[in-house]
Amino acid sequence: MTDNAFNFQTLHPDTILDALFAQGIRVDSGLTPLNSYENRVYQFQDEDRRRYVVKxxxxxxxxxxQIAxxxxxxxxxxxxxIPIAAPLRFNNDTLLCHDGFTFAVFPSMGGRQFEVDNLDQLEWVxxxxxRIHQIGQxxxxxxxxxxxxxxxxxxxxAVFEQSALIPGPLKSAFLQATDALIAAVMPLWPGDAAMLRxxxxxxxxxxxWRDGPLFVDLDDARNGPAVQDLWMxxxxxxxxxxIQLETxxxxxxxxxxxxxxxxxxIEPLRAMRLVYYLAWIIRRWDDPAFPGNFPWLREEDFWRRQTATFNEQVKVLNEPPLQLMPMY
Incomplete structure (x- = not known):
């Protein structure tokens, strides 16, 4: 696989149209890009006015x-x-291949933005x-x-240590903050936590949201503790x-x-996401989409703020965890 393919530079509109046509889908309008940095996702309408998403x-x-x-x-x-966007089958396959790329086609699930501060909607979710975890276990x-x-x-x-994106004068302080954060998380990470899909x-x-929640994008599905799907x-x-967690x-x-x-x-997982997300951006920096969408990664002030964020999270980890009412 060439670097150009890894970074989607060889994924042209004609390639997408040909891939869909090979599965019997004729695109009538669309190929509207949806928000996704990791993959390339497009919404479109076929000649029968049915709406789909291709990833x-x-x-x-x-x-x-793993995709299977x-x-x-x-x-x-x-x-x-469960109201989930599940891939469609073509000749009994959901994972399709074309010109070196793997892709899947999903029904388009329209809806409005989920209101995280709406307790009624949070209760539905x-x-x-x-139910998802009942099946996941x-x-x-x-x-x-x-x-x-x-x-x-x-x-x-290890990604941080090798990265040339972190300014030299600030790198030592940033790595020290990373090490302090790791040291604060490790005693809190249980070795016997129950895992599920x-x-x-x-x-x-x-x-x-459309008369209830619609869940999309299982691209990061993995095993882990149940609270991973709750805390965000x-x-x-x-x-x-x-109040939200109790709801x-x-x-x-x-x-x-x-x-x-x-x-x-909750706070160890938040700390882990902070570290993982930043390393993910650095790993993808050779993809032309990333420098354009994350220009602040080149700024010294960003790394100063990130160092401060890591140090602040260490303080949070040293505080008592979130407490619920006695019924829990």
Whole structure:
């Protein structure tokens, strides 16, 4: 696979149209790009005015076996009446290939933005997450990874050390802050946490609303603790987050028991995401889409702020975790 393919420079509109035509789909209008940095995702309408989304997977990120597990999980959820965007089958295959790219076609699921501060909507989401996890616990992924410190902390730390994007005069302080953050997380990461198949990236942007929640984008599905699919839905100050989490859990436990000890993982998981996300951008810097969309990565002030953010998160990790009402 060439670097140009890895960075989608060889994914031309004609390539997309040919790939879809080979599956019997004739694009009538669209090929509107949707927000995705990791993959290339387009919405379109066919000649029968049916709306679809096509996703071209970034080469070399996931193996075909790992993508197949994502698709199988999506199909399993859809079969159990979970409102999820599951890939369509063509000749009994969901993962398709064309000109060196793998791709999948999904039904277009229109909806408005999920309102994270709307407790009624949050209750709906909590109920469906309980159902998703009820299904997710039936078995574990065998090909996709499990959330843990190596992938989310130690490997990113090595990326930071080797990166030329971090200004030399600021690099030592930034690496010290990274090390302090890792040191603060490690004692809080349990070795015996119950793992299950997760959405993995359940932030508000991956939930649409149309008479109820619609879940999209299982690209980051993996094994992990249940709270991973809950904590990114929390916002505001500590009291607001407590109310939101209680709302989610009350609905969630209609279908799935939640271990309250996992609440102590919220801030460690937040710290891990901070580190992992930044390393992800650095890893993708050779993709022309990234320098244009993340220009602040070249600025010294950004690295000063990032160092401060890591140091502040260390303080948060040393504070008592979020406390719920006694019923939990």
């Amino acid at each position: 071209f997977y970034r080469p070399q990120r996931w193996t075909t076996q 597990e994502e698709h199988q999980f999506a199909a399993e959820l859809a079969e159990n009446e 909590g109920r469906y997450l309980g 039936r078995c574990l992924f065998t090909q996709r990874p499990t959330i843990g410190p190596d992938e989310y902390l130690h490997q990113p730390r 997760l959405h993995g990236d359940c932030h508000p942007g991956n939930i649409l 839905l929390l916002s505001g100050d500590r009291n607001e987050q407590r 989610i859990l009350e609905a969630y436990e209609e279908f799935q028991r939640f271990d309250p000890r996992e609440i102590t993982l």
